[in-house]
Amino acid sequence: MQISSNLLFDRSASRMSALMATANQLQTQIATGKKINTPSDNVAVAQQLAEFDRKDADAAAYSTNLTLSASLLKQADSTLGAITTQLQSAAELVNQAATGTMSTANRQMIGAQLSSIVDALVGLGNTKDLRGQPLFGSTANVDAVIRNSDGSFTYNTANKLSEIPIGDGVSVQATETTSRIFTSSAGDTLQMLATLASTLQSGTATADDARAAIDSLQTASDQVSVVQASVGARAARVDLQQGLLENAQTDRTELRSSLEDVDVTQAYTELSKTMTILTATQTSFSKLSQLSLFNYLR
Structure with a gap:
């Protein structure tokens, strides 16, 4: 039987080449701490890792949006709380003005105080967010509440604000509109207060005029509470989504x-x-290479 020395050499060389490749791969893994250093190391795993990279990138964007949404909703909640405080102060003043024994001069003073409250409410409605934009969704980057020359008010916000994506298929409206805040079943809150303030300051208002505004103020305050509750519910959703995002990130890691x-x-x-x-x-191959074909067959 004849044995090809070339075949023996080829087999040994192939064996050494495979061992050296394995050694190089192990050395690279030890140096990097990673099993997969090129896609060819394991195509299926490399594809899965690439999908993790995509999800991590999405998660980073969602995390930024969640932080922004949480900040906006927190600021909206705080501002709505301040609006409620102003309306409570207005209600106390109107109740005083509704007292039949109050003098005209005192009602005029109350009218001036109510006028200041209207100014404060307009200012709160035009609060700027952390980006320097109107907090309550003004369009075209102008004030959300505009006081017109005739004493009326315009709410420069869309009926529905755009939402911020905070997860796959999940988004949240991170603010509110001044029209929803200041408009209720009792009408325009700012207009009602401004009219009452003007009437009281003119000295023509009576206790009955003040009494007529009490229920409207309560309705206006209730409306702000409804909006604030909605903001709170959305803030809770954002907190929940942040937790889900963090858990998913931990699982992927x-x-x-x-x-x-x-x-x-x-x-x-x-x-x-x-x-x-x-x-x-290598030692065996070295010895084998020193043998002649004659010696090997002998």
């Missing part, structure tokens, strides 16, 4: 680690075994 990270101790053990086999193979 753990799964990525299980797929990608190297057990360095095990890798060193495998490298040592591989180098031992490689050294033995």
Whole structure:
């Protein structure tokens, strides 16, 4: 039987080449701490890791949006609280003006105070957010509440504000409109207060005029409470979504680690075994290469 020396050499060379490739791969894994350093190392895992990268990028964008939404909703809640306080002060003044024994001069003073409250409410309605934009959704970057020359008010906000994406298929309206805040079943809150203030200041208002405004003020205050409750519910949704996002990120990180990270101790053990086999193979190949075909067949 004849044995090809070329075949023996080829087999040994192929074996050594495979062992050296394995050794190089193990050395790279030990150096980087990663099992997958090129897609060819494991195509399926590499694809999964690429999907993790995409989800991480999405999560970073959603995290930014969640932080913004939380800040806007917190500011909206605080501002609505301040509006409620102003309306409560107005209600106390109107109740005083409704007292039959109050003098005209005192009602005029109350009218001046109510006028100041209207100014404060307009200012609160035109609050700027952390980006310097109108908090309550003004269009075209102008004031959300405009006091017209005839004493009327215009609410320069859309009926429905745009929403901020905070997750896959999930978005939130992070602010409110001044029209919803200051308009109720009792009518225009600012207009009602401004008219009452003007009437009281003119000295023509009576206790009955003040009494007529009491129920309207309560309705206006209730409307602000409804809006504030809605803002609070959305803030709770944002908090929940932030928790879900963080949990998903933790799960991805753990799964990525299980797929990608190297057990360095095990890798060193495998490298040592591989180098031992490689050294033995090289020694055998060296001896084999020194034999002539005649000596080998003899």
